[in-house]
Amino acid sequence: xxxxxxxxxxxxxxxxxxNLEASIPALIEKVLHIQVFSSDEIPDDIQHTKERKPDALxxxxxxxxxxxxxxxxxxxxxxxxxxxxxxSYCAMLLERYELPVKQYVLYLGQLxxxxxTSLVSGDLSFRYNLVHFQQLDYRLFLSSDVPEEILLAxxxxxSPPDSSEVLTNVLIRLDQTATSSLDFQxxxxxxxxxxxxxxxxxxxxxxxxxxxxxxxxxGDPFYVKGERKGLEEGKRILVRNLLLQTDFSVxxxxxxxxxxxxxxxxxxxxxxxx
Numbered sequence: 001x002x003x004x005x006x007x008x009x010x011x012x013x014x015x016x017x018x019n020l021e022a023s024i025p026a027l028i029e030k031v032l033h034i035q036v037f038s039s040d041e042i043p044d045d046i047q048h049t050k051e052r053k054p055d056a057l058x059x060x061x062x063x064x065x066x067x068x069x070x071x072x073x074x075x076x077x078x079x080x081x082x083x084x085x086x087x088s089y090c091a092m093l094l095e096r097y098e099l100p101v102k103q104y105v106l107y108l109g110q111l112x113x114x115x116x117t118s119l120v121s122g123d124l125s126f127r128y129n130l131v132h133f134q135q136l137d138y139r140l141f142l143s144s145d146v147p148e149e150i151l152l153a154x155x156x157x158x159s160p161p162d163s164s165e166v167l168t169n170v171l172i173r174l175d176q177t178a179t180s181s182l183d184f185q186x187x188x189x190x191x192x193x194x195x196x197x198x199x200x201x202x203x204x205x206x207x208x209x210x211x212x213x214x215x216x217x218x219g220d221p222f223y224v225k226g227e228r229k230g231l232e233e234g235k236r237i238l239v240r241n242l243l244l245q246t247d248f249s250v251x252x253x254x255x256x257x258x259x260x261x262x263x264x265x266x267x268x269x270x271x272x273x274x
Contacts, residue, residue, distance in 0.1 A: 015190045019148035026149045035063040068100040082115045086128040103128040147177045167207045239267045
């Protein structure tokens with residue numbers, strides 16, 4: 001059990017670190033509400049005796065002129081000793097940079113975290129900030145034009161009845177924003193891992209099957225044919241697939257495909273006549 005959990009955590013860590021540089025500006029602005037004037041990456045080798053390195057370190061100057069070290073940790077497990085790890089990091093960062101340190105643990109687990117965020121021991125007083133990702137509005141990330149940010153939407157807050165629609169929208173947005181079919185497939189592979197944090201793997205596979213033509217557009221002969229005929233024909237193919245394979249309203253499909261209600265209704269009438 002522990003080995004399986006460790007392997008899963010390693011998968012999540014790998015994805016988050018691969019996408020960190022692309023997604024961190026949105027996390028800083030939308031989640032931490034820090035208005036950045038300038039940001040510099042700093043080395044993560046702050047320790048010599050421990051193997052674990054910080055997930056993300058930035059030297060930040062905000063728009064008010066305050067300069068500080070920003071330290072982010074992504075955490076899947078509800079770690080009871082997280083307070084000691086963060087305190088250790090803080091002490092080393094203060095020693096090296098002699099700047100104020102702001103620390104955030106971004107908790108990605110499904111259950112409400114119980115890890116301690118403050119420590120008082122004798123003359124010592126220490127605290128860090130804990131962000132429970134599942135309490136964040138998923139639309140913060142879904143509306144982005146950066147695929148690495150869009151992936152984070154599946155870790156946000158949405159009700160179980162909305163899960164299918166959220167997954168479908170994430171897939172559509174990934175397809176719309178990926179710069180190549182290779183990148184698109186990489187994001188799908190990452191998404192397949194991330195949905196396990198919300199226990200949505202079976203629903204994800206079902207959604208993939210239902211939208212097979214749509215999400216595989218880069219290799220779909222219908223899409224290639226539509227692309228050759230121009231943008232409008234390509235969109236007609238997308239609208240047709242969504243009409244056939246989802247229960248979305250005409251208005252919803254028009255919004256997702258960046259067309260008009262009239263356009264979608266026209267496609268729908270042609271399908272009914274067939």
